[in-house]
Amino acid sequence: MILRSKDMKVLVHNEFLGGKGQLTNTHFLNNENACGSGRLFVKSMLTPGSSIGYHTHKGDFENYYILSGKALVNDNGTDYILEPGDSILCRNGDSHSIENIGDTNLEYIALILFDKDNA
């Protein structure tokens, strides 16, 4: 099944989870087609200065894979700078945040998958 870019669901979130600015999620795979594997399959875009607030995952886990831009992430209380090609895994029970600290849009793949090993 083909899903064209122009037909994808695009959701804009302001101050998402207590963050700043604007997050835009382009849903390249919709949940109803994910066969119970997860609940988010998107390309995320944060404009310069925008962020997603610090939050905890319960029952699922999230992976970010940076495509472009410069990210400051907090991984369970520790800050890291991520560049394109880097990834961060927030396990079931762990916490994270992400902020665009660069001059250009920050784009990354975000996947929230269910923890089937600890369901």
Place this chain on the structure above:
Amino acid sequence: MILRSKDMKVLVHNEFLGGKGQLTNTHFLNNENACGSGRLFVKSMLTPGSSIGYHTHKGDFENYYILSGKALVNDNGTDYILEPGDSILCRNGDSHSIENIGDTNLEYIALILFDKDNA
């Protein structure tokens, strides 16, 4: 958990699944950290003219999300051209192939997830 680009597993496959040329998979999430949700989380790269042969998925499904380049995909017998931002879903029991028909490398996110609804 941070996984730097330089520390990711990179696997090169020649004539993958009966295809042509070279496929390079960069594993941004390793299976042992995927909590049973799936078995492949990669950025794939096909050089111009390279392809993955037509094959069927059983028990899992695969989603491609095109990042750059121009792809010819076959989705259960029908050809489509995909551009950056497009995606293709190969459901459990369906078949697909992909070929780089452009002049530049074809890069895309490939996810193979388990079909939990029909396990």
